Amino acid sequence: MTQLQFPAGFLWGSATASFQIEGATTEDGRGESIWDRFCATPGKVMNGDTGDPACDHYHRWRDDIALMKDLGLHAYRFSIAWPRILPRGTGQVNPAGLDFYDRLVDGLLEAGITPFVTLYHWDLPQVLEDAGGWPNRNTASAFAHYADVVARRLGDRVRHWITLNEPWCSSVLSYWIGEHAPGIKNGPAVAAAHHLLLAHGLAVPAIRAASPGAQVGITLNFSPADPASDSEADRAAARRHDGFFNRWFLDPLYRGSYPVDMLEHYAKLNQSPPVQGGDLATIAAPIDFLGVNYYNRAVIRDDPEAGGPGYTFERPEGEYTHMDWEVHPDSLRRLLERLHAEYAPGPLYITENGAAYPDEVAPDGGVHDPDRTRYIERHLAACHAAMMAGVPLKGYFVWSLMDNFEWAWGYTRRFGIVYVDYATQRRIPKDSALFFRRVAAANAL
Ligand code: IFM
Numbered sequence: 001m002t003q004l005q006f007p008a009g010f011l012w013g014s015a016t017a018s019f020q021i022e023g024a025t026t027e028d029g030r031g032e033s034i035w036d037r038f039c040a041t042p043g044k045v046m047n048g049d050t051g052d053p054a055c056d057h058y059h060r061w062r063d064d065i066a067l068m069k070d071l072g073l074h075a076y077r078f079s080i081a082w083p084r085i086l087p088r089g090t091g092q093v094n095p096a097g098l099d100f101y102d103r104l105v106d107g108l109l110e111a112g113i114t115p116f117v118t119l120y121h122w123d124l125p126q127v128l129e130d131a132g133g134w135p136n137r138n139t140a141s142a143f144a145h146y147a148d149v150v151a152r153r154l155g156d157r158v159r160h161w162i163t164l165n166e167p168w169c170s171s172v173l174s175y176w177i178g179e180h181a182p183g184i185k186n187g188p189a190v191a192a193a194h195h196l197l198l199a200h201g202l203a204v205p206a207i208r209a210a211s212p213g214a215q216v217g218i219t220l221n222f223s224p225a226d227p228a229s230d231s232e233a234d235r236a237a238a239r240r241h242d243g244f245f246n247r248w249f250l251d252p253l254y255r256g257s258y259p260v261d262m263l264e265h266y267a268k269l270n271q272s273p274p275v276q277g278g279d280l281a282t283i284a285a286p287i288d289f290l291g292v293n294y295y296n297r298a299v300i301r302d303d304p305e306a307g308g309p310g311y312t313f314e315r316p317e318g319e320y321t322h323m324d325w326e327v328h329p330d331s332l333r334r335l336l337e338r339l340h341a342e343y344a345p346g347p348l349y350i351t352e353n354g355a356a357y358p359d360e361v362a363p364d365g366g367v368h369d370p371d372r373t374r375y376i377e378r379h380l381a382a383c384h385a386a387m388m389a390g391v392p393l394k395g396y397f398v399w400s401l402m403d404n405f406e407w408a409w410g411y412t413r414r415f416g417i418v419y420v421d422y423a424t425q426r427r428i429p430k431d432s433a434l435f436f437r438r439v440a441a442a443n444a445l
Contacts, residue, residue: 004384004445011395012440013075015352017121020404024058025051028096031087033123038181049410056425065107071437075114077397079121082146089125090142098153105157117158119147121165129182134192144202155211163203166221167196179408194273201282219291219351220249224331228301228314237302237311244309254343256284291351297331322356329378336386347394353379354399356413367419367430380445
């Protein structure tokens with residue numbers, strides 16, 4: 001392969017999330033989150049795994065920064081645990097929680113690593129869930145208050161803010177499919193999604209006021225949809241999947257409206273977004289960048305018997321990761337080009353991309369993960385191709401810095417470029433980390 005040069009200033013980073021790495025779930029005044037409750041509910045998380053001690057990052061953050069520095073990373077995307085800052089969701093602020101992130105940000109800056117802060121990566125304070133969770137409109141204003149508290153404390157140093165991570169997961173997966181906390185099936189997911197978007201819209205001006213000149217964006221997870229065949233029915237089903245997963249969030253953010261075909265579809269399921277006057281303008285207020293999380297595509301076959309949106313997923317021949325997700329880098333290229341062409345969100349970042357494989361420590365002490373290395377390499381090539389086609393992609397954050405708590409899969413799925421031995425908390429950079437270090441240093445593939 002000829003060398004693919006990335007533009008000067010392209011950011012090479014890694015990403016994590018609070019609940020997945022921090023541990024210390026009851027320390028220093030942290031309140032309970034919906035994920036603590038979900039983990040404590042038998043049968044919800046594989047092996048009964050919990051958020052403790054995860055990667056014990058709450059105590060080992062200095063070492064983890066040193067690790068990133070050693071890997072030559074320019075940027076680090078992490079999330080703030082809302083229940084550390086406001087243990088009861090609103091009201092009394094917990095100073096120890098703010099202090100933790102304050103130290104983390106200073107440590108990153110001292111190491112020359114740019115912090116990208118995600119405010120919500122799914123750890124809703126349990127008290128807010130008890131009051132109705134995301135289907136309750138009040139949660140959106142509580143989020144704006146929380147964003148204001150954090151931005152006031154860190155906004156002088158943090159220049160990149162992400163309001164929400166993957167609102168599809170915190171609405172549909174959490175209140176309709178029930179695989180994620182709070183684990184509600186067939187609940188008011190459309191209302192949850194609307195209030196998440198509203199929370200984003202309300203938080204943006206609060207962040208801008210407290211962190212003048214900072215860049216504010218949102219991260220969405222995308223599922224590019226290909227029809228299983230050329231039939232009209234499969235193409236319509238793929239379009240439905242696109243609406244359900246991608247357009248449902250993109251359209252209100254970038255067009256100020258929900259997609260009409262999906263409104264009609266959801267109405268048949270007795271769901272509609274509880275829009276109040278001014279909501280859509282709040283949601284669509286301009287932002288500075290779009291964060292793209294991409295792992296795989298979906299191949300869709302129409303199936304009126306399937307319930308819900310009326311389709312099933314095909315499993316084409318190909319390569320699959322330990323999540324049983326198809327490896328399909330060209331869908332990332334197409335996604336980036338489509339986002340740029342159809343929604344013109346301005347600067348884009350890959351805020352997550354990566355793969356789980358069942359890694360083991362080899363007798364020589366290393367962790368040899370050629371499949372992950374190849375996955376990252378091929379997706380970087382796809383990013384490069386999209387940039388050559390004019391997409392303003394500004395950086396790439398690999399998911400994840402280190403192996404961590406993979407939600408309902410517990411610790412059984414390893415996404416890190418750094419291996420974590422959970423018994424000792426030893427970190428071992430995998431071959432993919434060494435590859436990523438070379439790419440970042442050369443700014444080329
Ligand atoms: O681990 C998750 C992350 O929290 C959100 N995006 C997908 C990753 C892999 O499943």
